[in-house]
Amino acid sequence: MITLNQAIDIIQSKVNPIKExxxxxxxxxxxxxxxxxxxSDMNMPxxxxxxxxxxxxxxxxxxxELEVIETIPAGSVPKKTIESGQCSxxxxxxxxxxxxxxxxxxxxxxxxxxxxxxxxxxxPKSNICILGEDMRTGDVAILKGATLSxxxxxxxxxxxxxxxxxxxxxxxxxxxxxxxxxEPQQKPSGGQIRNSNGHQLVGQILKANAKxxxxxxxxxxxxxxxxxxxSALKDNxxxxxxxxxxxxxxxYVPSVMKKIGIKILFDSISIQPGKPTKFGVKDGKLIFGLxxxxxxxxxxxxxxxxxxxxxxxxxxxxxxxxxxLPLAKTYKRNKTERLGLIPVSISNxxxxxxxxxxGSAHIFALAKTDGYIMIPMGEPEIKEGELVDVRPx
Amino acid sequence: MITLNQAIDIIQSKVNPIKExxxxxxxxxxxxxxxxxxxSDMNMPxxxxxxxxxxxxxxxxxxxELEVIETIPAGSVPKKTIESGQCSxxxxxxxxxxxxxxxxxxxxxxxxxxxxxxxxxxxPKSNICILGEDMRTGDVAILKGATLSxxxxxxxxxxxxxxxxxxxxxxxxxxxxxxxxxEPQQKPSGGQIRNSNGHQLVGQILKANAKxxxxxxxxxxxxxxxxxxxSALKDNxxxxxxxxxxxxxxxYVPSVMKKIGIKILFDSISIQPGKPTKFGVKDGKLIFGLxxxxxxxxxxxxxxxxxxxxxxxxxxxxxxxxxxLPLAKTYKRNKTERLGLIPVSISNxxxxxxxxxxGSAHIFALAKTDGYIMIPMGEPEIKEGELVDVRPx
Numbered sequence: 070m071i072t073l074n075q076a077i078d079i080i081q082s083k084v085n086p087i088k089e090x091x092x093x094x095x096x097x098x099x100x101x102x103x104x105x106x107x108x109s110d111m112n113m114p115x116x117x118x119x120x121x122x123x124x125x126x127x128x129x130x131x132x133x134e135l136e137v138i139e140t141i142p143a144g145s146v147p148k149k150t151i152e153s154g155q156c157s158x159x160x161x162x163x164x165x166x167x168x169x170x171x172x173x174x175x176x177x178x179x180x181x182x183x184x185x186x187x188x189x190x191x192x193p194k195s196n197i198c199i200l201g202e203d204m205r206t207g208d209v210a211i212l213k214g215a216t217l218s219x220x221x222x223x224x225x226x227x228x229x230x231x232x233x234x235x236x237x238x239x240x241x242x243x244x245x246x247x248x249x250x251x252e253p254q255q256k257p258s259g260g261q262i263r264n265s266n267g268h269q270l271v272g273q274i275l276k277a278n279a280k281x282x283x284x285x286x287x288x289x290x291x292x293x294x295x296x297x298x299x300s301a302l303k304d305n306x307x308x309x310x311x312x313x314x315x316x317x318x319x320x321y322v323p324s325v326m327k328k329i330g331i332k333i334l335f336d337s338i339s340i341q342p343g344k345p346t347k348f349g350v351k352d353g354k355l356i357f358g359l360x361x362x363x364x365x366x367x368x369x370x371x372x373x374x375x376x377x378x379x380x381x382x383x384x385x386x387x388x389x390x391x392x393x394l395p396l397a398k399t400y401k402r403n404k405t406e407r408l409g410l411i412p413v414s415i416s417n418x419x420x421x422x423x424x425x426x427x428g429s430a431h432i433f434a435l436a437k438t439d440g441y442i443m444i445p446m447g448e449p450e451i452k453e454g455e456l457v458d459v460r461p462x
Numbered sequence: 463m464i465t466l467n468q469a470i471d472i473i474q475s476k477v478n479p480i481k482e483x484x485x486x487x488x489x490x491x492x493x494x495x496x497x498x499x500x501x502s503d504m505n506m507p508x509x510x511x512x513x514x515x516x517x518x519x520x521x522x523x524x525x526x527e528l529e530v531i532e533t534i535p536a537g538s539v540p541k542k543t544i545e546s547g548q549c550s551x552x553x554x555x556x557x558x559x560x561x562x563x564x565x566x567x568x569x570x571x572x573x574x575x576x577x578x579x580x581x582x583x584x585x586p587k588s589n590i591c592i593l594g595e596d597m598r599t600g601d602v603a604i605l606k607g608a609t610l611s612x613x614x615x616x617x618x619x620x621x622x623x624x625x626x627x628x629x630x631x632x633x634x635x636x637x638x639x640x641x642x643x644x645e646p647q648q649k650p651s652g653g654q655i656r657n658s659n660g661h662q663l664v665g666q667i668l669k670a671n672a673k674x675x676x677x678x679x680x681x682x683x684x685x686x687x688x689x690x691x692x693s694a695l696k697d698n699x700x701x702x703x704x705x706x707x708x709x710x711x712x713x714y715v716p717s718v719m720k721k722i723g724i725k726i727l728f729d730s731i732s733i734q735p736g737k738p739t740k741f742g743v744k745d746g747k748l749i750f751g752l753x754x755x756x757x758x759x760x761x762x763x764x765x766x767x768x769x770x771x772x773x774x775x776x777x778x779x780x781x782x783x784x785x786x787l788p789l790a791k792t793y794k795r796n797k798t799e800r801l802g803l804i805p806v807s808i809s810n811x812x813x814x815x816x817x818x819x820x821g822s823a824h825i826f827a828l829a830k831t832d833g834y835i836m837i838p839m840g841e842p843e844i845k846e847g848e849l850v851d852v853r854p855x
Binding site: 144146215272276461 | 508622640
């Protein structure tokens, strides 16, 4: 049995980045991964500009009475050059006139006569944003691999990049096994329950900015499992199977994976929950066999599949912020032979509460989850007040 | 001038929650706010079920040789009752047969003859999930006000709630003032620059799960400003204006807001950046006048507007996880009369790095931002290694 870190390394080493790109509108670019650098088509700012409303003048003149020779609204080009004893009234964002080297803030000035002002502040400051101080023409403004955010939209808008080139979304197939399952529209009867983790996975794939391809419930027969996996391999980059990975008579997933020629790279991980998680590759496609329990399948997607999607899209593997916070109440466990993944919520006092879930089928527990913490192999407890690393979910 | 907390309180007290609801498909529900409780239509689990693959029997029989009388696949109803000395082979998720009170894990058993097994483990455990232990028919599974996540999708799928009722998205108008601005498609000339924060705001509104209504650049005249605000008031819940809030000759926003009959509730906040931020109400609509600088407008949206959107949708005001992390390098500032909002990034060593931005127009700095920290009024510095509260952005 391998460790979680070994499992992550194996998966990451098998990811083939997607080469296909597409152009999207600015507003549709959030969450997409940039496929080519955004290069500045201009200097930013493109001219010396004022950061404040006030009077542009020569700094050495600030102690003198000044004549106002022009008013410069933002967006216009100043007509007059500032000479000694002169200034121009100027609005935030407007171009600095020739001859001026500072802007006196309007709050620090007094109009003493028509078109005549004095500076009433202590010390004049420049208040000028210098041409190109933020960015020069040809500079790389955003490196490819960035996962685009509203802040990136601002940069792309400023530089005229209205159709950013992004990586195509990987297609992620979801196959659910389990003859006890019916779809949510149906009322279960007899020994049935509704399929929940198939839809949870679709939600997780959407949130990871990939393209879900929901194939649905596959009958627990070798033939049906074979057909479904073979067919899914044709037009998906990643295949997620849930269920059928344990030791039951109808757990055909491992044998069918082998039969299809999928190279199995691991078939269990030393974690709790999620031990029977399987991973294989065929023709550059990644195949994950996740446990059928919704808590396990949720966690394994977040920890194993999501980083694979991110790398496939060419995204920098940015680790989320890890919060170091105190545990609200001592956490104990009986079995210690695996690394424990514990879903947690954060209290109003910013303390960490281990979410009470009695078994990995307990989907209601997950709704309260803000993140998870880990308890190392061999450790039976974490004490109240101890600082733990919370990874957001 | 009021404090940031006062500003937040004033805004929150003026939010009118949206009453209109709509039904959405499960997969489209992520990020939406639930408008009515999700109630369980069944017990979960709906029957006593096995958590493992193995043999269902009487616990008191575990030390005896057992006859296998039936095989119970998941999804089926057992036909036979377990008597003393008997067991049924059972698959994970299947219904426990009458008479059995435990399941011996398959890993802990040995087949000693055809249809005869013995238990080889130490101590038999129940391994049974009891009918209704997670949820009883009629229980509230998700309270209204929840912002829906993939984990909620799992719960709704399990309970047959395939069309959750959610609050309609508030419509948020974006009006940009500034005669120096041109839209991103256009190449700026003379004293012009491209409009960046209008598009950044649209991105932020989309990310906040509201509906952006981009009105665009409004000419810097009193008449145009008046027309644009009046018109936007008709069919939007929130109006965001950027620019025109300072002390320039063409900053018509405050006077026009008054003329239209908008009740101004504050016109500046003791924060840096974002001091000239204005807020008013009219006919239940919220009107925000944000500074024209992209860094300010970005931060004020996150801190003031986003929580208003969340409350308007009826969402519980869930504070994000706050990470307490050490500052990588001493941060100093000259002016200390306002609360400082400092965008930060998190290093690979999980330390906090104040993002170096030279002025609130410096949009390139924001792209590196993971969150922000605050420095209180009167404080000139935070020392290297000091623990700071990082709020995620």
